[in-house]
Amino acid sequence: MKPYRLWGLILLFMTASWLTAAGFSLSGVGTKGLSMGGAYRSVVSDWSSIFWNPAGLAAVEMNEISLTGTFISPLSSYVPHTQIPGYDGGYPMRYRVNAKSRLFVLPQIAYVMNADFLSSTKFGVALFTPFGLGASWDLYDPPIGFYERGYTPPKAFPEHDWESDISITCAYAGFARKFGPLSIGLSGGPLFGSISLRKVRLYDPVTVDTSLYSLPVQFRYFPIDTRFDGSGVSFGLNFGIKLEPLKNLTLGLSGRYYSPVKLTGDVNSAIYFPKNSVLESLADPEGKIFFQGGVAWNKAVVAAFEKLLGKKVTVPPHHDVTGAIGAAMLAREKLDEPGFVTAFKGFDLHRRRYRLETFTCEDCANQCDIHKVEVEGEEPLYYGARCEKYDIKQREPRQLPPDYVKLRQRLLFKRYVKFRKPGKSRGRVGIPLVLHFFDYYPFWRAFFEALD
Numbered sequence: 001m002k003p004y005r006l007w008g009l010i011l012l013f014m015t016a017s018w019l020t021a022a023g024f025s026l027s028g029v030g031t032k033g034l035s036m037g038g039a040y041r042s043v044v045s046d047w048s049s050i051f052w053n054p055a056g057l058a059a060v061e062m063n064e065i066s067l068t069g070t071f072i073s074p075l076s077s078y079v080p081h082t083q084i085p086g087y088d089g090g091y092p093m094r095y096r097v098n099a100k101s102r103l104f105v106l107p108q109i110a111y112v113m114n115a116d117f118l119s120s121t122k123f124g125v126a127l128f129t130p131f132g133l134g135a136s137w138d139l140y141d142p143p144i145g146f147y148e149r150g151y152t153p154p155k156a157f158p159e160h161d162w163e164s165d166i167s168i169t170c171a172y173a174g175f176a177r178k179f180g181p182l183s184i185g186l187s188g189g190p191l192f193g194s195i196s197l198r199k200v201r202l203y204d205p206v207t208v209d210t211s212l213y214s215l216p217v218q219f220r221y222f223p224i225d226t227r228f229d230g231s232g233v234s235f236g237l238n239f240g241i242k243l244e245p246l247k248n249l250t251l252g253l254s255g256r257y258y259s260p261v262k263l264t265g266d267v268n269s270a271i272y273f274p275k276n277s278v279l280e281s282l283a284d285p286e287g288k289i290f291f292q293g294g295v296a297w298n299k300a301v302v303a304a305f306e307k308l309l310g311k312k313v314t315v316p317p318h319h320d321v322t323g324a325i326g327a328a329m330l331a332r333e334k335l336d337e338p339g340f341v342t343a344f345k346g347f348d349l350h351r352r353r354y355r356l357e358t359f360t361c362e363d364c365a366n367q368c369d370i371h372k373v374e375v376e377g378e379e380p381l382y383y384g385a386r387c388e389k390y391d392i393k394q395r396e397p398r399q400l401p402p403d404y405v406k407l408r409q410r411l412l413f414k415r416y417v418k419f420r421k422p423g424k425s426r427g428r429v430g431i432p433l434v435l436h437f438f439d440y441y442p443f444w445r446a447f448f449e450a451l452d
Contacts, residue, residue, distance in 0.1 A: 042252030047110035053240035053254040054185025057122040057176035064112040072104040100136035120178040132167035136160040161200035188237035193261040198227040230265025292322040
């Protein structure tokens, strides 16, 4: 073999390797069908016709049993950037993360038979996976010191905190019949879909309590591990035709229909709290812990805080309305102040006569529908406006300061010196109102008018 041909083969082989390493998207079955893409539907003549073009079953010359498989091992890398110290790839030295090395095995089983009782008709059944792919990433590790030495958390931090697995498996039956150069086929059956998604998100409690800004930043972010596993069943239908007008010319046309796969499953979530001497030193050893708000309904969160702090966490009976109770207590204290007048309408408001009215405010383009409530003995109440026009009481207009910009304009263009009207115009002078011409316009006006 000549040297340039050998180098050409080597270059071709390397190019194919680079293309494969860039990624792999599985959307089909069979090695030949995947390599030819959409063009395969016009020449398909084996069991994979059930997926590509059912009309191709008519070209199978004898009974056929097939057991094949597709093996996929994706290679990819990722540069994490959370802008959180200690979490960018676990540690700053790990600036690039490679996906976990995995091997996906996608089997295909099929059987095609000739129907002796029906001339030129073929039947086939197949179990195959036209789509299946996933990836696993190890992006985050707890920062150094997140857990104190010797401490074992109740649940270990996940080794791979971002994961995805998606697959569709089809159990299809199909048939095809040949009419001279024309073949027609149809296949269909159930689809079994499965999905598994996992993601670790870093939660910053400062969004709820700003006092936690005092915590060291590497211990302030709590990883929340959320995983969803689901599956579902649907239905698919393939149809197609093949035409061989000439000996070496084949035309194919096919289509697919899939009903949506409704996935049902479980969602599991876990939160990881730091435990170390730094955080324990920030807590008051004698202080009591009081947990209020709607989050306190979650007993798992309360138990997690107790296990983390090693102390009893007190949840009040009406923890979800403690803010409203506090506002009521402040209002009650206000009543004892001399001269205080309350705006409370009383508990018998529903017994008083009232009148409802709705109208459209046309003062602007919003065209708001205003609802007016007139209660006996009270001023009207309004709601429904996008502005505060009807919400505030009418007040005396304020004494606004003069508009000094307009005042300056008026003084600049004022004629301070009056000259006699010229008998004959000697021309027109244009003065640009820019830079110093603008500021000295009274001077230039008097100057040129004095020259007629």
